[in-house]
Every structure is written in structure tokens, then in C-alpha cells.
Amino acid sequence: MPFDPKTYLLVHVLLSLVGIFSGLVVVGGLIAGVRFSRWVGLFLATTLLTSITGFGFPFVALLPSHIVGALSLVVLLGALAAVYWKHLEGGWRRTFVVLSVVALYLNVFVLLAQLLQKIPALAVLAPTPAAPAFAATQGLVLVLFAVLGWAAVKGYGHRAGRR
Template sequence: MILGMSTSAFTLFHVILSLIGIAAGLVVAAGMFGSKKLPGWTALFLATTVLTSVTGYFFPRDQILPSHIVGALSLIVLAIAILALYRFRLEGNWRWIYVVTALVALWFNVFVAIAQAFQKISFLNALAPTQSDPPFIIAQLVVLAAFVAIGFAALKSFRPVAERREVRPL
């Protein structure tokens, strides 16, 4: 039992969070090309991606796995993305910091999804049973290259209209 759920129910919950995070993240990334912040989609992406990383630590393990390291890195970049967006409102350098950290968090989620797919889906596992085989490496490199291209394009095009901030005395 994990958080009152069977391990299989908790796994399903974790996977659903991850897939929602990936789907919402792709919508957010597409919105960046039109300089759209998409507040609802962005909140959904950030929340489900944080929850995906956090819930990953609830699975019983005897040792630290690569997924734990990716989860920790994801939480760090998500914290920076959340600060850039909600605290610093994308002002100045915080715009590009947000773009980079949001897309890195999305890439981490996709990276782990691909790793899980190669572990759990029979025909993919047959192609790369050790996850050091060429099909796995090629898949991850193609996704990484796509995210680098998306990142550069988003950095150029994501320039949302600045919100007016009311200055309030302390």
C-alpha cells in the first residue's frame, strides 16, 4: 500500500499524472511559439509535473535509481520555473530562465517516459533490453535534439506582454 492505494493503483495514478504533465507541457511549449502564457495549461503542467516527481519517491526501493536523480533535478528546475513565472513574472532574465527550466522539466518527464516504455512495452524491451542498446540511445537522442530545437525556437519567440505590477508599500 502506498498512500492508501495498492501499488498498482498508485502506479496508475503516477503514470496518469506524468501523461497529463507531458500533454499539458506540450501545449505550454506550443503556446510559447505564439508568446502565449496559457495560465491554466501552465498551472496544470507545473502542478502535475511536480506531483509526478514527488510521487516517484513513494515507490519502495532499496537503492537510489536514475529515476530518483532525474526526479530531484526535475524538482530543482521546476522550483526555478515556478519562481520565474509566479514570483518574478518573467521580467528581464526571468523570461529565458522560465523557458529553459520549463522545457528541461518537460524533457525530464519525457525522458523517463521513454525509459519506462522501453522497460515495460514488450516490443521496445526486445529492441533494447539493457537501455544501453542503440534503439534506446537513438530514441533519447532524437527527443533531446527535438527539445533543444524547441528550446531555441521558444527562446526567440516567447515574449509575452508584461503585466503591470502595482507597487504596494510594505
């Protein structure tokens, strides 16, 4: 069966969107002080697969997307270790919360970068990553995720008894 780049891209995008949706559910739960185990598994798996499949696209040089993908893999491995190896004991609970929010942020960061690049109406506003609209959008998202991360640590990161 020949390699179909369009199908591969579709699978990659669907994994990313499922990862973002499930990540929002996970972070919402963490803010409320609850860990939804199945949602966590779905989020970590689809976000990990998104990062892995991102390296399957043809390229000739190292791109910023590869750096973000590599960073995402490191973050996800830490989150996976916190949940499945260290069982959220001690400081691993907070580590899991922080790394989960960072993994979701990186996925949303890439989504926004792709939207700003691929949708013509948005590309006019931010034709390159150096454009002020790109920086402003990503800056707002960074602030939003910093607030979400703080709320998630307050909601779930300090609660020793809940899993």
C-alpha cells in the first residue's frame, strides 16, 4: 500500500485535535481537583502520537516544528513517568500537573501557528512567525496557559489524597 501524505496528514491532525480536546478535559478536571484517568490516558496517548507523527513528514532541514516536537516528547515522557511509573507520589503529582499543562500548551501553540499559516484570512494578519500578530496571539495563549497551570496546581497539585 503506497504512502498517502494526505491521509497521513489527516491522521496527524485528528490525533492533535483529540489530544487538545482531551487535554482541555484533563486540565479542567485538574483545576477542579480531580484526575480523570481515562481522559488522562487518551490525552497522553494522542498527544504523544501527534508529536511522533509530526516527525514523519518529509523535511530537509531542522525546523522550529521539530524543536517543539522534541520538547513535547520530553515533556510527555515526564508526564507519563509521573503517572505510570511514580504513581503521582510526592512531588510527582505537581510534576504531572505542570507537564500536562505544558504538553497541552505546546499542542495548542502548534495548532495556532498552523492556523495562522494555513488560513488565508489569518495569514494576512500574521504572514510570518516574526509578525506582531503572531507574537501577540501566542503571547496571549502563553498567559492563558500560565493561569490554567497555576489553577491546576492549586486544584490538584497540592491534594495528596486524590488520584
